[in-house]
Amino acid sequence: MSLIQELQDRSGNKCELCSATENLKIYEVPPATTGGVDGSVLACAKCLQQIENPDTTDANHWRCLNDSMWSEHRAVQVVAWRMLSRLKSEGWPQDLLDMLYLDDETLAFAKATNEGLDDSEKVIHRDVNGVILESGDSVVLVKDLKVKGSSMVAKQGTAVRNIRLDHENADYIEGKVDGQQIVIITKYVKK
Numbered sequence: 001m002s003l004i005q006e007l008q009d010r011s012g013n014k015c016e017l018c019s020a021t022e023n024l025k026i027y028e029v030p031p032a033t034t035g036g037v038d039g040s041v042l043a044c045a046k047c048l049q050q051i052e053n054p055d056t057t058d059a060n061h062w063r064c065l066n067d068s069m070w071s072e073h074r075a076v077q078v079v080a081w082r083m084l085s086r087l088k089s090e091g092w093p094q095d096l097l098d099m100l101y102l103d104d105e106t107l108a109f110a111k112a113t114n115e116g117l118d119d120s121e122k123v124i125h126r127d128v129n130g131v132i133l134e135s136g137d138s139v140v141l142v143k144d145l146k147v148k149g150s151s152m153v154a155k156q157g158t159a160v161r162n163i164r165l166d167h168e169n170a171d172y173i174e175g176k177v178d179g180q181q182i183v184i185i186t187k188y189v190k191k
């Protein structure tokens with residue numbers, strides 16, 4: 001079964017956020033490393049437009065989250081959490097947010113894009129030069145690094161493609177060196 005079919009079945013062919021039935025598309029909830037049905041939402045064009053263009057957010061449209069935030073599906077919970085966080089200064093979204101309990105893993109996923117977080121709460125990864133790193137970036141090692149738990153040394157100048165960020169710790173990223181997934185300290189890489 002294709003992803004769109006799985007989502008249509010799961011949702012009863014409705015927007016999983018506002019229940020609209022037209023112009024439904026797959027929304028892969030960023031950072032889309034999880035992907036698949038567990039990391040995706042079936043959403044209508046109106047919801048998608050606003051999710052992706054914060055300037056166009058119409059707070060009233062998102063009163064639908066009153067219902068949809070109780071979805072049993074993680075990706076829907078995450079989008080609800082992010083939109084409520086974005087709108088929390090309106091008052092009522094903060095009230096809903098206070099009721100929305102997410103387990104630790106889901107909360108880390110929800111916070112992964114820094115949506116709606118205060119500056120003090122944001123986990124921002126920076127390379128040796130202070131340049132902001134994002135999931136999917138390519139970096140180069142700026143010194144030889146011993147790989148913990150093995151005899152391998154990752155050489156200075158090695159390119160690491162498609163990095164992943166540790167969303168709980170701004171000092172760590174992950175990436176593949178010689179086919180092995182390793183944890184790398186951000187101050188030893190350059191974008």
Ligand SMILES: [Zn+2]
Nearest residue numbers: 015018044047
């Ligand atoms: Zn919708």
